[in-house]
Amino acid sequence: MEENTAAVPQESRQPSAHDLEVLSRQLGRPVRDVVEIPARCVCGNPLVAATAPRLSNGTPFPTTFYLTHPVITSAVSRLEAGGLMNEMNQRLTGEQDLADAYRGAHEAYLQARNDIAGRSGTGAVPEIDGISAGGMPTRVKCLHVLVGHSLAAGPGVNPLGDEAIEAISEWWTKDRCYCDGAWDTAGEAPSRDLSRHGPQGLPEIVGRPAPVRKAQSTTPAEEGNA
C-alpha cells in the first residue's frame, strides 16, 4: 500500500494552534484529539481533521477523517438529501468493478488510520480492527465520511468520495477558497463543548446539514456518521 498520496506535505499536516482554533470555529465546538490536518483549502485553512484512532480518554475511534469545512459539509448534505447514497448503494450491488474499488478504499482507510496511529503514537487499536467508517466496505451510509477520506487521500483512492466531490463542484472546488464568511470569525473561539457526545466518544458532527454559524446542535447522533 502506498503512503499517502494527498497533496498536503507531511510538515503541514501537523495542526498548529491556529488550525485548532479554526477547526473549533468551523465546528462550533472545541476539538479534541485532532492529530493531523490531512487536507487544506488553497488558503491553508483545514478542510478535514484527522482524529486519533484512540481518544485521550481511551475510547477507540474508527472515524479518522472528519470533514470540517462548513461549505463542503453543507454541499455534501445536499447530495445526501437528494438521494445520492441510495443510488450509490444500488450500484454497489450491481457493479463489481465499483464494489471492488470501494473495498479497496476501505483497505486504504484502514491503512491510513494505522499510519496515523503510528505517527501520533496512539499505537494499535485492536477494538476497531477491520472497521472503517461511512458504511465501507459494502455500503454508503455517510457521504461526509467518504468525501473526508477522498480529500485526505487524494483522487483515485475512494471512488465514491471522488464522485461526491465532483458532484458538489457547483458549490465547492479544490482550486478556490470558500472560507470567507463560512464560519464566525468574531469573538472567542468555542471553548465549551455543548454538543452531545455519541457512543464513540465525540459529538456526531459529520452529518449535520448546515454550516455552523451560531448555536450548537444538540441533535442526537444522526445516522450514518460511523
Ligand SMILES: [Zn+2]
Ligand atoms: Zn480558504
